[in-house]
Amino acid sequence: MTALSSLSPQGLWSWFDTICSIPHPSKQEIALRDHIQNWANEQGLANQLDAVGNLIIRKPATTGMENRKGVVLQAHLDMVPQKNSDTEHDFGRDPIRPYIDGDWVTATGTTLGADNGIGMSSALAVLADNNIEHGPLEVLLTIDEEAGMTGAFGLQAGILQGDILINTDSEEEGEVYMGCAGGVDASLTLPVAREAVPAGYTTVQLALTGMKGGHSGVDINIGRGNANKMLARFLFGHAAELDLRLVELKGGSLRNAIPREAWATVAVAPSQLEPLQQLCEHFEQCLNQELGAVENPISFSFGQTDAAEQVFVAPAQATLLAMVHSAPNGVVRMSDSFPGIVETSLNVGVITTEADTVTVLCLIRSTIDSGRSMLEKQLQALAQLAGARCELSGAYPGWNPDPSSPIMQVVRETYEGMFNKLPTIQVIHAGLECGLFKKPYPQMDMVSIGPTICFPHSPDEKVEIASVGKYWQLLLAVLKAIPAK
Template sequence: MSALASLYPQPLWQWFAEICAIPHPSKHEQALSQHIQQWAKSRQLNIVEDHVGNLIIKKPATPGMENCKTVVLQAHLDMVPQKNADKMHDFTKDPIDAYIDGDWVKARGTTLGADNGIGMASALAVLGSTDIKHGPIEVLLTVDEEAGMTGAFGVQPGMLEAEILINTDSEQEGEIYMGCAGGVDAEFSIKAQWQNVPANSQAFQLNIAGLKGGHSGVNIHLGRGNANKLLARFLADNAAKLGLHIASFTGGSLRNAIPREANVVLTVANDKAELLQQQLADYQQLVQLELAAVEPAINFSLTSIAAPTKVLQADVQQRLINLLNVCPNGVMRMSDEVAGVTETSLNVGVISTSDSSIQVLCLIRSLIDSGREQVQGMLSSLAQLAGAEVKFSGAYPGWKPNPDSAVMAIVNQTYQDIYHKEPVVMVIHAGLECGLFKKPYPDMDMVSIGPTIRYPHGPDEMVNIKTVGQYWQLLLAVLERIPAKA
C-alpha cells in the first residue's frame, strides 16, 4: 500500500490505500464507516451518520469563499466483491491486495474497489486539505449502492444544505455525465420437485470459467459471454438427446455483474458419458469460435463427482432450461438520443438452486421508464409460459439530463481551460445515485465526473493512474469556480 500512497495526488492515493486496507463490500461497510468517523472527529469536522448508515460530513469554506454556493461531493462506501475462482479471499475480512502495473493500479485476483473508492478518496482528501480553495463543502457517503442503493433511497430532505452535487462515480476521464439509467430487479422462481437419481448413471459437474464479466451496465454493449446463458444453451441443445438429469444450477454472484462462471451438477447414463464429453468439446470449440474476439480465455470442464441424492423432475428441468434459454440478455435497445449509449438492457445475473426452488435474478436497466416497463412485461410473459413466478423489486429512477445545468457548464468550461479540448458530455448506462437524490432535492444541480476505470465489477478492474491526477485537477478547479449564492 505504501507504493500507492506515493502516487500523484498523494492525499487521494493515501486515502485509497487506507480504503483498500479496510474490508467494505456491500452491506459490510461498518468498519470503513467507523474509521472515517473517527478521522473526521479528530479533525473537528461535523459528521453525522443517518438512519440507514450514510455519512454526512461538513467542512466550512476557506477564507474569502464563505458566500459561495455549498457543494456536495458524493460517493458510495461499498465495493463489489468479485474474485477469481482460484483466489482465496474473504471480502468481509481480507484487505484488497492492490498493486501498480505500469500505468494502472490493479488488484490480485479480486475487484479493486476503484469503483467508487477513488471518488470517496478524493472527497476525503478535500476534507483533509488545508490548501485547497473551496466554498462550504458537504460530503455524502452512501451505503449499499452496489447491492440495492439502500443509502440513496434513505437520503431525506433537510439532510443537505447544498445547491450543487458532484457525483464522483463516473469511470471515464474526459467524459462528463449529466444523466443515467434507472433499473429494477427481476427474480424468477421455479418450484423445485425432485426424483431419485436414475440407475446406471454417472455424475458430473459441468463448469464454465475464464469469462471477462464486468459491469452489467457499462460493459453490457461489448458482447461478452454470459456464463449462465452459455450453460443454458448447451443444456437446451443436449439435455433431452443425452438424457441429462440436473441436480443443481449455480451461476454468477451479483445481479449487476455479468456472470463469469457457472456450474451444473448433472447425471447421465453410463453409456452416454463419453458422448457427453464429446458434445461438450464440440460446443466449446463452437463458442470459442463465436466469441474469439471478446472471450479468448473461455473454458468448459467436466469433472466426475459423487452422485447427488436427487435430481429435478423432468418437467421442472425442462421448464428451467426453456426459461434460461429464452430469457433475453444483453442490449435490448440503443438510444436514439445519445449516440453509442445503451438505452435498455437486461443481465441474467445470478442462478441458485435450493431444496424448494430454483431462482434466477436479473437486473433491468433503462434510460427511460417505458423501456424498463417493456422488459418487465416481456419477463412477466416469459414466466407465465415457463410456469414460473417473477417478482420485481428495488426499482429506482433514472437521472434525466438537464441541458441547462449551470454546474455542467462550469465543469465543461473548466475542463476546456485546463486541457484545451472539449470533454464529451454523456449519459451513462449505469445506476448512478443522482436520480434518487432528485426526489428529496428536486432543484439540486448535479453532475458526475471521475477517472478512467476499466472492467469494474470484475477481478480485472483497474484504474488509470494518470487520469486520477487529471480528475483531481479538474475537481479542485471546479470547486474554486463555484459561484456565489444568489
C-alpha cells in the same frame, strides 16, 4: 502502506491505500465508515450519521469564499466483491491487495474497489488539505449502493445544505455525466419436482469458467459472454439427446455483474460420458471462436462429483432450461438521443437452486421508463408461460438529463480551459444515485465526473493512474470556480 502512496496526487492515493486495507463489501462497510468518521472527529470536522447510516462530513469555506454556492461531494462506501475462482479471499475479513501494473492500478485476483473508492478518496483528500480553495463543503458517503442503493433511498430532505452535488462515481475521464439509467431487480422462481436418480447413472458437474464478466451497465455492450446463458444454451441443446438429468444449476454471484462462471450438476448414464465429453470440447471451441475477440480463453469441462440422490423430473427440467435459454439478455436497444449509449438492457445475473425451486435473478436497466416496463412485462410473460413466479423489487429512477444545468456548464468550461478540448457530455447506462437524490432535493444541481476505470465489478477492474491525476485537477478547479449564491 503500499507503493500506491508514492503516486500523485499523494493525498488521494494515500486515502485509497487506506480504503483498500479495510474490508468494505456491500452491507459490510461499517468498519470503513467508522474509520472515516473517527478521522473526521480527530480533524475537528463536523459530521453526522443519518437515519439509514450515511455519513455526512462538513468543512467550512476557505476564507473569502463563504458566499459561494455550497457543494456536496458524493461517493458510496461499498465495493462489489468479485474474485477469480482460484483466488482465496474473504471480502469480509481480507484487505484488497492493489498493485501498480504499468499505467494502471489493479488488484490481485479480486475487484479493486476503484468503483467508488477513488471518488471517495478524492472527497476525503479535499477534506484533509487546507490549501485547497472551496466554498461551503459537504461530503456525503452513502451505504450499500452496489447491492440495493439503501443509502440513496434513505437520504432524507433537509440534511444536506449544499446547492450543488458532484457525484464522483463516473468511470471515464473526459466525460461529464448529466443523466443515468434507472433499474429494477426481477426474480423468476420456478417450482421443480424431483425423483430418484435413474439406476446406474453417475453424477458429474459441468463447469463453464474463464470469462471476464464486468459491470452489467457500462460493460453490457462489449459483447462479453454471460456464463448463465451459455450453459443454458448447451443444456437446452443437448440434455435430451444425452438424457442428462439435472441435479443443480447455478451461476453468477451478483445481479449487477455479468456472470463469469456457471455450473450444472447432472446425472448421466456411463455410456454417455464419452459423447458428453466430445460435445463439451466442441462447445468450448465454438464459444472461443465466437467470443475470442472480447473474452479470455473459455473453459468448459466436467468431472465426477458426489453422487446425487435425486434429479429434476423431466418436465421441470425442460421448462427450466427453456426459460433460461429464452430469457432476454444483454443490450435490448441503443439510444437514439445519445448515440453510442445503451438505452435498455437486461442481465441474467444469478441462478440458484434450492430443494424444490430454481431462482433466476436479473437486473433490468433503461434510460426511459417505457423500456424498463417493456422488459418487466416480457419477463412476466416468460414466467407465465413457464409456470414461474416473477417478482420485481428495488426499482430506482433514472436521472433525467438537464441540458441547462449550471454546474455542468462550469465543469465543461473548466475542462476546456485546462485541457484545451471539450469534454463529452453524456448519459451513462449504469445506475448513479443522483436519480434518487433528486426526490428529496429536486432543486439541487447535479453532475457526475470521475477517472477512467475499466472492467468494474470484475477481477479485471483497473484504474488509469494518469486519469486520476486529471480528474483530481479538474475537481479542484471546479471547486474553485463555483459561483456565488
